[in-house]
Amino acid sequence: GQQLNQSPQSMFIQEGEDVSMNCTSSSIFNTWLWYKQDPGEGPVLLIALYKAGELTSNGRLTAQFGITRKDSFLNISASIPSDVGIYFCAGVGGSNSGYALNFGKGTSLLVTP
Amino acid sequence: NAGVTQTPKFRILKIGQSMTLQCTQDMNHNYMYWYRQDPGMGLKLIYYSVGAGITDKGEVPNGYNVSRSTTEDFPLRLELAAPSQTSVYFCASSYSGRRASGGPTDTQYFGPGTRLTVL
Numbered sequence: 001g002q003q004l005n006q007s008p009q010s011m012f013i014q015e016g017e018d019v020s021m022n023c024t025s026s027s028i029f030n031t032w033l034w035y036k037q038d039p040g041e042g043p044v045l046l047i048a049l050y051k052a053g054e055l056t057s058n059g060r061l062t063a064q065f066g067i068t069r070k071d072s073f074l075n076i077s078a079s080i081p082s083d084v085g086i087y088f089c090a091g092v093g094g095s096n097s098g099y100a101l102n103f104g105k106g107t108s109l110l111v112t113p
Numbered sequence: 114n115a116g117v118t119q120t121p122k123f124r125i126l127k128i129g130q131s132m133t134l135q136c137t138q139d140m141n142h143n144y145m146y147w148y149r150q151d152p153g154m155g156l157k158l159i160y161y162s163v164g165a166g167i168t169d170k171g172e173v174p175n176g177y178n179v180s181r182s183t184t185e186d187f188p189l190r191l192e193l194a195a196p197s198q199t200s201v202y203f204c205a206s207s208y209s210g211r212r213a214s215g216g217p218t219d220t221q222y223f224g225p226g227t228r229l230t231v232l
Contacts, residue, residue, distance in 0.1 A: 004155070033220065042117075042203050042223035043156070088155055101148075101205075101221055103155025 006104025023089030136204030
């Protein structure tokens with residue numbers, strides 16, 4: 001699999017603050033996906049991006065597929081306590097020709113009331 | 114739809130024991146996957162299947178076997194459990210594996226996971 005660099009590794013913020021995290025790769029992808037994982041659960045898809053430059057929103061979440069196809073970011077606006085969890089980026093397809101999702105190591109988000 | 118279901122949720126094995134992790138999906142997806150997640154890491158692909166009767170190795174297949182006799186089921190077998198296989202295992206499915214231009218068929222849906230400890 002290909003290495004995705006996801007940052008930051010963890011964030012500790014107050015309720016109401018905005019959050020930004022990103023993912024970069026040395027290889028290009030055809031699809032970028034953002035997942036959230038709650039403790040003891042499987043990853044749940046938040047946003048899927050299919051075209052370079054695409055900007056997509058899902059409620060308070062906004063994600064973009066980088067123009068170079070090697071990066072993506074996820075923003076969360078006006079964070080709330082239930083946003084707590086681990087956020088993973090994943091790249092699919094592109095130069096590696098595999099079927100697997102190539103995952104970042106995750107960003108752990110903690111939100112205090 | 115139940116989506117992707119996995120059993121058991123937790124299991125403790127002794128070194129050398131064997132077990133099968135079950136995975137079932139009711140979304141009529143043709144592609145299914147097994148991943149493992151180690152602490153502080155993203156998920157790594159163990160095996161995948163593009164349809165009934167067809168399986169292939171992922172990034173970390175050693176120590177595991179799979180079979181795909183039906184569209185719905187994709188069990189993962191550990192023959193001789195080792196401490197290095199202590200992990201959380203996730204099954205996932207998608208309508209198809211990949212399109213050249215990207216699209217909704219790339220999206221994989223995950224089960225709740227099986228937490229395995231080998232002592």
